[in-house]
Amino acid sequence: MTTHPLNLTLAQSFSKNRIVLLLCASFFLGACDQGARPTQPSSSQGSPVKTVDLILTNGKVLTVDNKFSIHSTVIVDAGLIVETGTAALLENYQSDNTINLDGKTLMPGFIDSHTHIRGRPQRYIELSEVTSIAEIQDLIRAKVKEIGEGEWITGYGWSEDELNEGRRPLKSDLDLAAPLNPVTFTRAGGHSAVVNTLALQLAQISLETEQPEGGIIERGEDGELNGIIRERQEIVGKLVPDSTYEEIISSLEINLNALLKKGITSITDASKKPDEYLMFEELYDNPELPLPRAAIQFQWSDPAAINNLKDRVGGGTDMLKIGPIKVFADGGFTGPAAYTLEPYVDQGEYRGYLNMPESELVALLNEIHDAGWQMGIHAIGDAAIVLVVNTLADTLERNPRVDHRHYLNHFSMRPPELTMELMAEHAIHITQQPNFTYTLEGRYVENLDGWRLQHNNPIRSPMDHGITVAISSDILPIGPLVGLYAAVTRKGMTGAVYGPDEAITMTEAIRGYTLLGAYLNFEEDSKGSLEPGKFADMIVLSDDLLTIDPEQIMDVSIEQTFVHGKLVYTNE
Numbered sequence: 001m002t003t004h005p006l007n008l009t010l011a012q013s014f015s016k017n018r019i020v021l022l023l024c025a026s027f028f029l030g031a032c033d034q035g036a037r038p039t040q041p042s043s044s045q046g047s048p049v050k051t052v053d054l055i056l057t058n059g060k061v062l063t064v065d066n067k068f069s070i071h072s073t074v075i076v077d078a079g080l081i082v083e084t085g086t087a088a089l090l091e092n093y094q095s096d097n098t099i100n101l102d103g104k105t106l107m108p109g110f111i112d113s114h115t116h117i118r119g120r121p122q123r124y125i126e127l128s129e130v131t132s133i134a135e136i137q138d139l140i141r142a143k144v145k146e147i148g149e150g151e152w153i154t155g156y157g158w159s160e161d162e163l164n165e166g167r168r169p170l171k172s173d174l175d176l177a178a179p180l181n182p183v184t185f186t187r188a189g190g191h192s193a194v195v196n197t198l199a200l201q202l203a204q205i206s207l208e209t210e211q212p213e214g215g216i217i218e219r220g221e222d223g224e225l226n227g228i229i230r231e232r233q234e235i236v237g238k239l240v241p242d243s244t245y246e247e248i249i250s251s252l253e254i255n256l257n258a259l260l261k262k263g264i265t266s267i268t269d270a271s272k273k274p275d276e277y278l279m280f281e282e283l284y285d286n287p288e289l290p291l292p293r294a295a296i297q298f299q300w301s302d303p304a305a306i307n308n309l310k311d312r313v314g315g316g317t318d319m320l321k322i323g324p325i326k327v328f329a330d331g332g333f334t335g336p337a338a339y340t341l342e343p344y345v346d347q348g349e350y351r352g353y354l355n356m357p358e359s360e361l362v363a364l365l366n367e368i369h370d371a372g373w374q375m376g377i378h379a380i381g382d383a384a385i386v387l388v389v390n391t392l393a394d395t396l397e398r399n400p401r402v403d404h405r406h407y408l409n410h411f412s413m414r415p416p417e418l419t420m421e422l423m424a425e426h427a428i429h430i431t432q433q434p435n436f437t438y439t440l441e442g443r444y445v446e447n448l449d450g451w452r453l454q455h456n457n458p459i460r461s462p463m464d465h466g467i468t469v470a471i472s473s474d475i476l477p478i479g480p481l482v483g484l485y486a487a488v489t490r491k492g493m494t495g496a497v498y499g500p501d502e503a504i505t506m507t508e509a510i511r512g513y514t515l516l517g518a519y520l521n522f523e524e525d526s527k528g529s530l531e532p533g534k535f536a537d538m539i540v541l542s543d544d545l546l547t548i549d550p551e552q553i554m555d556v557s558i559e560q561t562f563v564h565g566k567l568v569y570t571n572e
């Protein structure tokens with residue numbers, strides 16, 4: 001018999017039922033319907049009681065169906081939802097694994113429709129959640145202990161906007177923690193890095209070194225190198241030894257598994273090479289590993305390899321499949337490199353740039369569409385969004401395809417109304433990151449102003465135009481609760497509110513992070529809501545997202561995560 005941490009009162013066996021019957025004085029008054037059904041129940045229609053794998057009851061079950069129905073009981077069998085409804089369902093079903101939700105909220109697992117999950121070498125330090133330079137130094141010291149003196153240490157994801165010191169980490173900060181290990185840490189966004197003295201020495205970079213083309217080796221106010229290298233950090237990074245397949249795959253497994261803790265039961269990984277699919281395949285070949293479902297997006301750099309892979313894996317499996325093709329139209333707001341209609345604040349006529357010449361981008365979008373693939377297109381600046389939408393509209397008029405589901409991977413600036421009308425007309429969708437409004441607040445305030453600052457990462461306006469807007473994280477950070485918080489409050493990290501007219505309701509945000517994410521992968525019939533026949537991918541939350549004070553949303557914890565009806569994470 002399976003025992004379960006949440007199974008506090010429900011009877012799971014004959015003897016337990018008897019005890020509950022004895023303890024529940026109000027049973028005969030009908031008030032004890034959860035715990036004390038008869039040991040040989042029969043349904044009201046007289047049909048036999050069906051035994052199923054899992055029953056969850058006495059909860060607030062957000063089904064995320066069309067009507068956003070809220071039920072109390074979910075019946076699961078063979079990994080699928082059989083039925084949801086009231087506790088009356090307990091008359092028709094029984095299970096050795098019955099969970100009393102104790103009033104807690106159960107909902108479909110989050111579907112993060114735009115993220116990046118990687119395996120990392122052992123020398124790597126994740127810096128995207130650090131909040132101080134002191135913390136970075138502690139992480140370095142721990143890593144030196146782990147891998148030994150002399151080894152390269154790498155990392156990614158720091159941002160001065162999130163550090164208590166309010167400045168960038170510099171060479172001198174890294175030297176204090178790692179005098180004997182070369183260190184290179186790439187900033188969030190990937191456009192610069194900070195390296196330490198030993199790394200500069202090994203790369204033979206000194207004050208005499210010429211500035212690399214397209215990049216800058218920075219000097220501090222004292223005229224000395226401060227360790228920051230902009231745009232061309234590979235002049236140091238190329239010295240880092242290759243990592244082994246074994247260390248990368250075991251780290252990938254850990255990083256995928258960690259998503260279950262965040263309540264994420266499906267992801268679309270937004271930029272891999274076809275050969276990286278093999279590593280995912282190796283993990284997903286083992287059905288015992290607790291992992292979220294994954295769809296992998298490839299860039300179109302090697303169409304033959306993508307097509308070969310597609311020939312081999314076809315539609316993939318329920319757990320792992322090939323997603324849409326990824327195209328990069330422009331950059332982001334670190335740099336900044338997003339391609340905008342109007343110049344950035346205080347940067348002359350600078351408007352960012354496209355990732356490739358316009359004619360090449362137009363040809364690429366047409367080529368991928370004509371090859372029959374769906375596309376997820378990175379477009380951040382309003383000029384990039386306008387160009388991509390105009391191009392797709394032309395492409396779709398020239399070569400119409402019903403239900404293409406092309407979408408924009410971002411929508412960081414609100415484009416002109418006409419662009420949103422075109423998107424609605426041609427069913428061009430969005431996966432939006434409301435969490436950017438929160439985490440990238442500093443970037444937006446520095447580079448944008450007025451109306452375009454207020455309407456960063458809009459959701460309400462595209463939705464009102466009839467555009468499908470799914471919600472995702474792009475790992476900034478990965479936790480869906482940050483996205484839900486920012487989607488309903490429109491608040492940045494400082495607490496300032498940006499464009500409250502772009503806020504959506506929690507119900508809409510939940511739908512965006514579940515069912516609409518499934519829709520972008522043509523999976524709305526199997527995922528994203530708790531309806532009969534769909535995968536039992538579900539999470540139990542510590543609090544009720546529909547009634548909680550919005551300021552507390554980010555404190556909600558994920559108590560349990562189920563994938564295919566199987567408990568894959570519990571916080572106990």
Ligand SMILES: [Zn+2]
Binds near residue numbers: 114115474
């Ligand atoms: Zn991304």
